[in-house]
Structures are given as structure tokens and as C-alpha cells.
Amino acid sequence: MSIGNSPEDDRPSIGRALQQARIAAGLTVEEISTSTRVRIPIVHAIEEDDFSRCGGDVYARGHIRALARAVHIDPEPLVAQYDAAHGGRPAPTPAAPLFEAERIRSEPRRPNWTAAMVAAIVVVVGFVGFTVLKGGNGNSPATTQVAEGAAAHSAGPRPKASKSAEPKPDSSDSAIAAAPRDKVTVKLSASQGKSWISAKDHSGRLLFDGLLQQGQSKTFQDQERVDLVLGDAGSIELFVNGKKVEDKFQPGQVERLSYTKGDPAVG
DSSP states (O other): OBOOOOTTOOSOOHHHHHHHHHHHTTOOHHHHHHHHOOOHHHHHHHHTTBOTTSSSHHHHHHHHHHHHHHTTSOHHHHHHHHHHHTTOOOOOOOOOOTTOOOOOOOOOOOOOHHHHHHHHHHHHHHHHHHHHHHHSSSOOHHHHHHHHHHHHHHTSOOOOOOOOOOOOOOOHHHHHHTOOTTSEEEEEEOOSSOEEEEEEOTTOOEEEEEEEOTTOEEEEEESSEEEEEETTGGGOEEEETTEEOOOOOOTTOOEEEEEESSSOOOO
């Protein structure tokens, strides 16, 4: 698919803008591919405004951001230009929080007092009727005492069911502190400002691609490896396998990191 310009828009196309910036920076397509991990044929296709090889809008936006940062231009106007040509960015789907423990506890069964009371009344009525038919002179004192005792027993106070304590969900911090040793667990917190981030699992599947606002956190987990791209590494606090990574990243610094199981190590 190609993106053209409207007659009123004299801006260069996305591909043309990226190509001009790359040439101005003195970089080759091979160098851009190495620094961004975007394959050479895809870089060529994007510079020709062909996004059909990106694999979808999400990947196309990620490639545009990566290429723009590699040639030192602001990616957001290009992404906005892409969204305008493709019907706008879809509303984000809220991710399910990781490490949220759900404990299901069955409620205690309450005794069926209605059925018990009905059964008691049936027994009393049957007993009284049998006695009347047998004696022929109405209820005897003994029969009356039995009926009153059964009625008093059936109308007794109902026991109150105790309320079970509601389980409290584990916080993400406690889940990080108890990160499983057979997996790699990575938590990102935008403590100093907002930053664009991208995360993939060991197979290259995209876990997240977007903007992390200041004060927000994201946690990712995989059996073998988590690959990260941080658009502004200086704004991010990083926790890997339950330990804080103490690397001092500079504001505005783009970092590509990989983490595996065990002690955190920059890839």
C-alpha cells in the first residue's frame, strides 16, 4: 500500500522524509538496518512508501519510529501522517495486568431451613391425624406437647453464616520480588517522564509497542528472553528478575536491551 500526498499537503511522504534524513545523516540502508533491526528489504520498501511488508499497522508504526530515531528526526509527525492515511489509530485495548492472583473460595453452604421446617410440619400433622383417628377424642395432652415441641424446634433461631475474608490481590511489586526463577520477568516504570517502549518475547512476538506515560508501569514475562527498545531510557526505572538495574541511562537516550533468566544483564 502506498501513501500519497493531497494537493493541499506539500509535506514529503513518509518514505521520502526518512530517506532524505538518512542521506543527510550520511547513513546507508545497511547501517540503518543494523541499528534498528529492521530488515533491509523492509527499509527499502518503507522509503518507497510501501508498508505492505511491515505485517500490519502496529509493526508499521514501530518501524517508522525506529527509523526516524535512527536518522535523528521526530517520529510522531510521521506516525500521525501514517494514521491519517490509514483511518486513524485504533483505540488501545487495555492489557490485562500481570501477576494478579485470583483466589476462588467457595461460600459456605447454608442449611435449608425452609425445607426442614416444612418436613417437621408434615411429620407433626401426620402424627396428630393418626392420633385423632386412633383415639377418636381429639388431641391428648401428650400429642399437644409433641406438636408444640416440634413447632418450637422448627421455629428456632437460624444460625448466622460467618463471612469469609475477601482475599487481597498481590501487588505487582510483591510479584516482582517473588519472580519465578524459571522465567524472565521485566518491569518498566516511567518514574522520570514519558517514554515510548517496545517489548518482544524470545520468538520475536510483540508484547507491547506504545507510549508509557509518567507514573505508569508495565511488566513482561517470558520463558527465555525479553527484548526491549526504550525511546527515552533516562525516564525509565528497570527491574529484572526482582532486582533493580542500576545502569545510569541519559535522558533522551535510545537503548536496546535483552534480558534472560537469572541476574539481570544488559544484552
